[in-house]
Amino acid sequence: MSSVAARLTSFVQALRANALRVGPAETVDAAQVLAVLGLADRERLREGLAAALLRAHGQRSVFDATFDLYFPSRVGEPEVAQRREELTVEELREQLAAALAAGDSAAMAQLAALAVGALGAFGQAPDAPGTPGAGGWSAHQTLDRLRPQILLARVLAALREGRGGARPSELTERIEPDEIRRRIEAFRTLVATEARRRSAELRGTDEIARRAVAPSVEQIDFLFAGREQLAELRRAVRPLSRKLATRLAAHRRRAARGRIDVRRTVRRSLGTGGVPLRPAYRRRRPQRPELVLLCDVSSSVAGFSDFTMLLVQALREEFSRVRVFAFVNRIDEVTELLGPGGGDPGELARRILAEATVLGYHPYSDYGSALGEFLERYREAVGPRSSVLILGDARNNNRDPNLPALRQLARQSRRVHWLNPEPPASWSTGDSAALAYAGVVAMHPCRNARQLGELITRLLPL
């Protein structure tokens, strides 16, 4: 039992190293779970430990990856791999196509193990366990050689054959490809898990857990987010905006209890013999917060602007007046594009580039001229009641930063905040004019969804 206890504590420590907050109380719970469930059924143990150790769903992917490392389903090469002779890539593909068509997840897991064994080894022959250094198992290499994505047509053909003569409805035929793509995506994850597991055997679990487990969505850096992670981030936005809405509503409710209106209280007290039983409060004039956003949509901050656009789209429902402007080196209003029925959020960035005038004669960002043009064309959009948010990395390609324009903007509006997707350490390195701008307006680093959520709730006018 003590070895299990040790394993559990190092598992918990690995979770902590990945920024999951797991306290001793949770660890005790997890130990009780272990005692109740035993080690016999791995999937049940996974769910049980997740119930005891996790507190939010966003942490699940980190948990799963770490769990696979510390409670592996097997040690060494899987039996299937030992049984078979070397499989060729073509044979693997054949079997994988069959498994994908059937949606057989057990077979897919086995094939993932086989594929990593056959195609994923790199460096020194990994048959000498315990020797660190060169050699290991690479998911990337496996997938690069196997290329499961090319199987789509084959799987679809197999499905059609499997149905025999019976023609399915057209609709089923149309949604099938997407379903198969999702299964292929699931297979990729399986390969990654298997490669991590084998590398862990080679290098020691703790070492791999520190480096190879992907961070949870909220902590993904906007600028380095991949396609898949962006999709995941997009799903995270929706609850974020709703949380924001509840918070804003709560704040407004509190604001409704204000200072006592003496005149109306005295007036009202006449009905109760001069005793002010029901105090009257001074009515606050409902504020109509106005929000003006200036978004850099150049390719260097693509992940960031794509994401903020989505948040803005959600915010529109909460704020009476939001105007959104996009720029690269020229600026144009895109409020209309973000309106209801604006189409697929993922396409927004592309549509903005296509339908709005954000580019001049060259494709590089120029904050100076964009700010100048904003004041020229849309000066009336910013008044004493409006808050301005500027979103961008302030990489000005060594052009004139046009500080007077920003000063003018700051004077004219209630406040200006600048959200920068780069860490403060790299502000004003290279062609960034961030520090120059930071001298004029408040600049905040905003690198991941968590920071963005915090900043938005803190900065938004109420």
Added chain:
Amino acid sequence: MDEQRETGFFDSVEEVSDRLAEVGYLASTAVATTVFLADRLGKPLLVEGPAGVGKTELAKAVAAVAGARLVRLQCYEGVDESRALYEWNHAKQLLRITAGREESWEQARTDIFGEEFLLPRPLLTAIRGSEPTVLLIDETDKADVEVEGLLLEVLSDFQVTVPELGTITAERRPFVLLTSNASRELSEALRRRCLFLHLDFPDPELEVRIVRSRVPGLDQVLAESVVAAVGALRAMELRKAPSVAETIDWARTLLALGADTLDDAVVRRSLGVILKHQEDLRRAAEKLTLV
């Protein structure tokens, strides 16, 4: 394990899934395991997930299986101690005081703060009874933060303190299930006292089984294509993804329409059953190229 802590409804994980299936709730491994653990460890179970995946249904199923009474506290904005815990029956107390004019204050005071004048609300009800109880605290995220503080005492020690009466401790621990739609982040303190279960849409195979158990007239092939179509809709970015309840509704509709395959005309006519926003309908029609 401390014998008094567990609620003692189940003996094994298999038993949980088997017995839940008997009352028509098909549970995944995750659900069966966490329900078993919550029962065994005597800890409250916090269930989070999108609307319509069967969070409330789970509590009802557990109550039905265990033959326990279901006590439900529906949370809403502004729910407070007097709605959740207990309240003194002021009107009755006044009547009692006026009825006994002649007696001394001492007598009256000990009398009017007795059990007779206490109106138990769900939390107190769940703790006081000696029969097996399932306590469902629904939509916990809708309640204000102050209510969470109230829940802490109840959920960690299963006791309620009424200043005039003393502390009431549960004779028998209720099986507690909290649900949340995550519209507000629940406090860390509350989360720490609970086991956590994220209930998501079921995988296709399980959903086909659910649909077929609820709509018995539907044949396997059509159920599969319905579930596949709903899966495709969930993968889109819609304002409101179709829930399990809506899949079932759709299956019923198709049955009523007498459809035997899922063709464009049928889908176009019945898409309103699963999508509730005009914008979603438009987007889905566009993506599925229903022209």
